[in-house]
Amino acid sequence: MVAAAGQTAGPSPLSIATSALQPPVIELNGNASSTIELGDTYNNLGARIVAPESDLNLGIVIVLDGATTIQVSIDTTTPGEHTILYTVTSPTTGLTGSVMLHHYQRTRRAFDLAGINER
Structure with a gap:
């Protein structure tokens, strides 16, 4: 952009368009990390674009x-770690936003020495 005498040049239309590009912003519905007791029911809270x-x-x-899925189903009968990645790509800008959730399953709850009462 060329400025007239005594004026300063503003940003070019190209720089305005590029600086306005924003990837999709995703938020988790819940915490970014959780611990699930072995055998408990897992309910996926999902994510949303904001x-x-x-x-x-x-x-x-x-x-x-690591595998694309439509519905999150985690086997809670086996201890382990699971990662859920939520991504979205904007067809307008081509930019991608993502957020990750980690779940940890631990072994069954501790029992008292007599083996009768669960803690």
Whole structure:
């Protein structure tokens, strides 16, 4: 952009358009980490797109332990760690936003020495 005498040049239209690009922002519905007792029921709380306005209706891709899935199902009968990755790519900007959730399953709760009462 060329400025007239005595004026300063503003940002070019290209720099305005590029600086306005924002990847989708995803928030977890719950904590980013959790511990599940062995055998307990796991309920996935999911995630949601919160910005920008133009991306709010896009679909979120879910990846559980490296594999794309439609519904999160975790086997809680075996101790282990699981990672859920939520991603969304804006068709307008081509930018991707993502958020990750870690779940840890630990062994069964401790029992008292007599083996009768669960703690």
